[in-house]
Amino acid sequence: MFDFLKKQFIDVIDWIEQPGELAWRVPFDGREIQTGAQLTVREGQVALFVNEGNLADTFEPGLHRLDTANLPILTSLMNWDKGFASPFKSDVVFLSFKEQHGLKWGTGQPVTVRDSELGALRLRAFGSYSFRIAAVDTFVERVVGTLESVSVAALEPQLRAAIQTAIATALGGSGVPFLDLATSQQALSERIRVEVDKAFAQWGLACLSFYVESISLPEDVQAHLDKGSSMRVLGDLGNYTRFQAAEAIEAAAGQDGGSIAGIGAGVAAATALGGAMAQGLGASGLGSQGLGAQGLSGSTAPVEDPIATIEKLHKLVTLGALSQEEFDAKKGELLSRIR
Known part of the structure; x- marks a missing residue:
């Protein structure tokens, strides 16, 4: 008993x-x-x-x-x-009261911000963060209530939603262009942490650390940026043609024992591509940047069959090195010569 x-x-x-x-x-x-x-x-x-x-x-x-x-x-x-x-x-x-660390966050949907250089952008980002209970009264009242237990996993969806809102606020008011974010990522992380901490306070929590590990653009926008970067890297078309010729010689030297025929074919292909690029960009006023009055070889370029030139220019459009508008303009000019 x-x-x-x-x-x-x-x-x-x-x-x-x-x-x-x-x-x-x-x-x-x-x-x-x-x-x-x-x-x-x-x-x-x-x-x-x-x-x-x-x-x-x-x-x-x-x-x-x-x-x-x-x-x-x-x-x-x-x-x-x-x-x-x-x-x-x-x-x-x-x-x-232990710090809950190693938690991951990410933008489920792109966050739209206004960039000072590129205009309206839809950004995706992901990273990690940590938090702990900071205000007992608020946490018990707003989170625990009559629950038997509370876990990090149960809170994470709510916390991630608050993080996404904080990111939009921080990025929108940062004034840092997207192309410069990589150089100020630590400052950006701290700016977002402050906004996240304000949001977490409503549940009696404190955000102790916040890291932005990556920020990216939609694939189509990134492709346009990559294309623009590629064109800027090309710079002088004359130098680009010489580079292509050197690459072709090296490739040919490694095939068939480095035969003269193979080397000659590589040089010819590189020269033809450079010539087509020069003629195509010349239609939009870009050719003068790299070719000048001397042409690719330092002398007057030989007259080429208009149909062959059109075919080469079309390949440039396919590669993304020439816009459709530039191709159409040059095509009209070449066709007018044979009418």
């Missing part, structure tokens, strides 16, 4: 938390807490006594004996006498 009655009372209370757990309500199953019971609060934890939804006493890490002396708020709420020694009921909630 004594053992049966003993099981009706709780005399040891502790929590061995698992990774990713933020809060746990002790399941008493109708049993009462024995006066003088032992409460163990481990490092990085805090134990809260809650009476009818109101926060009462808080216990920091350590070993505690529960009586009226160290439960002053609960004693007052329950109107206990100083020498009260009977079993009692109360909700006990453990919280983990």
